[in-house]
Amino acid sequence: MIDWPPGMLNAPAAGESGVSAAQYYRPDDRFSARTGSARIALVQERAAEPADGAASAEDSTATWRRADRLCRVQPAGRTAWTRHGDAMLLPEFLRRVRAGALGVAAAGSSYGLFR
Numbered sequence: 867m868i869d870w871p872p873g874m875l876n877a878p879a880a881g882e883s884g885v886s887a888a889q890y891y892r893p894d895d896r897f898s899a900r901t902g903s904a905r906i907a908l909v910q911e912r913a914a915e916p917a918d919g920a921a922s923a924e925d926s927t928a929t930w931r932r933a934d935r936l937c938r939v940q941p942a943g944r945t946a947w948t949r950h951g952d953a954m955l956l957p958e959f960l961r962r963v964r965a966g967a968l969g970v971a972a973a974g975s976s977y978g979l980f981r
Contacts, residue, residue, distance in 0.1 A: 869929050870949070871963060875936040880945035880953035887954070887961040896950045 895901055937956065944956040954962065 871933040871960070872929060872936055874946040874948075874959070875933070875940065875956075877947065880947045882953060883945050883955045883958070884953040885958075887958045890948065890950075890952055890954065890958075890962050894950075 890896075937960070940956055945953050946956055946959045948954055948959065948962070
């Protein structure tokens with residue numbers, strides 16, 4: 867999730883915004899079993915990579931710094947495409963990313979992953 871914003875900001879703007887962060891979370895293919903399986907496969911793939919805490923922290927920091935730099939130079943009204951093809955204003959897109967990250971943290975806490 868942390869590496870999505872820079873790629874989306876490097877892509878052409880989406881045009882007119884279609885959905886808000888709240889509207890993004892709706893019952894369609896993005897919450898289907900097929901999409902859930904793809905998410906699980908991605909997590910498993912990333913989890914299978916060699917673990918290096920320092921390198922992971924450096925990579926996360928560099929990614930967020932890149933996203934911050936890109937966000938700061940975007941014009942007002944900048945739109946981005948979500949992974950599921952929604953056109954979204956940049957502030958709404960970042961709100962959705964934040965909500966997703968908080969959801970991951972909450973789920974991890976619920977399952978005792980951050981103890």
